[in-house]
Amino acid sequence: MCRWAAYRGNPLYLEELVSSPAHSLIEQSHCASRAKTATNGDGFGIAWYGDHPEPGRYRDILPAWSDCNLRSLAHQIRSPLFLAHVRAATHGATRRDNCHPFVQGAWSFMHNGQISGFDRIRRKMEMLLSDELFAARTGTTDSELLFLLALEFGMERDPLGAMSKAIATVEQLSAEQGFEPLVRFTAAFSDGGKLYAIRYATDHKPPTLYAAPMGGKSGYCLVSEPLNDDIDAWVEIPDGSAVVVSDEGMTASIFSPEGLAVAA
Template sequence: MCRWAAYRGEPLYLEELVSSPAHSLIEQSHCATRAKTATNGDGFGIAWYGDRPEPGRYRDILPAWSDCNLKSLARQIRSPLFLAHVRAATHGATRRDNCHPFVQGHWSFMHNGQISGFERIRRHMEGMLSDALFEARNGTTDSELLFLLALQFGLDTDPFQAMEKAIATVEDLSLEKSGEALVRFTAAYSNGRELYAVRYATDHKPPTLYAAPMGGKTGYCLVSEPLNDEVDTWVEIPDGSAVVVGADGLQATLFRPKALSEAA
């Protein structure tokens, strides 16, 4: 399982999530406490928004704790909205194209979780993509393909409904090809204005997700694990939830993918 942190609020330096806290994301890369695997050393990445619609991005296959460039960048880059991720690979080799966050246009996306039996449905998922989105696929992970599928289903128009449809499609394909569906999905994604996050699993055992206010009156940090021991600060986001952090702060709603047969 991977670990990630995301932020939207008043501009702050990336190091305030990535490297400075007692339990920073770099610390979690080799000593995670709320994941099945304590070490997340199969690469890392950061995506941040500045003066342009498209995010900047830096990724590498080195473990986050061993890359001095990451600490240097985090100390210098100041942003009102950014995503950071350390990877423990479940699908896809350890290569830069498989490191999160994934970026397409003004969207950025990162994921913690898995699609059971992904190899049995991968080709069918790819077949649902437009030519442009299929050609945009650079890596081999289930995470990137799920992101592209959500874009195909209208992420720009309705960020939660598109993700619900993508997850429902994966569940339908899994049931069709193997007779069972297991999706564990905790993800963050952004269009450069709002920060979205989802926590969901078909077996009600999704990877963890916490939120805490940070960076002004409406700013929030979303993380896989709390960045410090201030337990009263961090609120666990329940299974089956979607949250958005925008100009009005954090708002939550239910996340309930429906099988396409039920939605018809």
Template sequence: MCRWAAYRGEPLYLEELVSSPAHSLIEQSHCATRAKTATNGDGFGIAWYGDRPEPGRYRDILPAWSDCNLKSIARQIRSRLFLAHVRAATGGGTRRDNCHPFVHGRWCFMHNGQIGDFEHLRRPMESMLDNDLYAARTGTTDSELLFLLALQFGFDRDPLGAMAEALGFVERLAEQMERPVLVRFTAAFSNGHDLYAVRYASDQKAPTLYAAPMGENGGYCLVSEPLNDDNAWAEIPDGSAVVVGENGVDVRLFRAAEVAVRERLTVVPAPLAAAGNLQLN
């Protein structure tokens, strides 16, 4: 399982999550304490928002603990909103295109979890994408494809609703293809204004998610596991969504949408799917 950390609030140096704390994200890359595997050495990435609408990003396939550039960048860059991730691959090769966060336009996304039997679901999932989003897929992970599905289902209009539809579609697709229904999903995503996170699993075994105030004037940090032993960290329950915005933090119930796949799916090229061969109710 991967580990990640995200922040929204007054500008902070990235090192305050990535490298400085006692149990920083770099520390978690080789010594995670609340995951099935302690080592998350299959690459890393950071995405941060500055003066432009789209985020900056730095990713590499080296383990986070061995990349001196990561520590240097984290020490110099300040941001009011950033996401950072260390990867333990459950699918997809160790290559830069498979490292989180994923970016499309002003959106960025990172994920900890998995889709069961993904290799059998991948092609019909890809067929739901329009031509532009299909062409935007550069890696091979289930995480990136879930991100693109959520964009397809209306991230700009309703981020949490689009994510609920994307997860619901995957679950119904697995049912219809007579495959095991297994989605484990703890993710963070942002449009540069608000920070969102979701903790959800179809088997009630979602990867961990914690939150704590950080900095001044309502800043908040969301993490896979606490960065220190401070009692401020609160565990976010399974089946929850978190929104960190100008008015602070809001935690609400979350579940996958009841998306109906109208008929048994046949794998078709993305252009045909975009033309209407595959439809949602």
């Protein structure tokens, strides 16, 4: 399983999540404590928003702990919204275009989890894409294809609804192929305005997701694992949840592939 961190709030340096904390993302890349595998050494990536609509991005196949460029960039780049990811591969070879975050236009996306039986439904998923989005696919992972499927289903108009439809479609395709659907999905994505995250699994065993206020009164950090030992600061996001971080702070709703309902 992968590890990731995402942030939206007042601008801060990427190192405040990526390299500086006691349990930073780089630390988690070789010593994760809340994942099935402690080592996440199959590449890394960061995507950040600045003066342009499209995010900047840096990815490599090196383990995050051994890339001196990552520490240097994280020390210099300051952003109000960014995504960072360290990879433990489940689908797709260790190559740069399989490293998260994935970017298409203004959108960035990263994922921790898997689609069981992906090889058996991959072609049917690809057939649902427009020519433009099919041509945008450069890697071989289930994560990238699920992201493109959500874009196909109207992510720009309704981000959470499109992701709900994409996951429902994957589960339906799995059932049509005669095997039990299993999607484990903890993901973050953004258009440069709001930061979205979802925690969901068909078997109710999704990868972990935590949130803590950071970077001003409306800023929040979303992570696979807490970045420090301040247990009072971090709240675990429940299974079957969607969160949105905006200028108003963080809001939560119930998430399922069948639809969305606002939590009480």
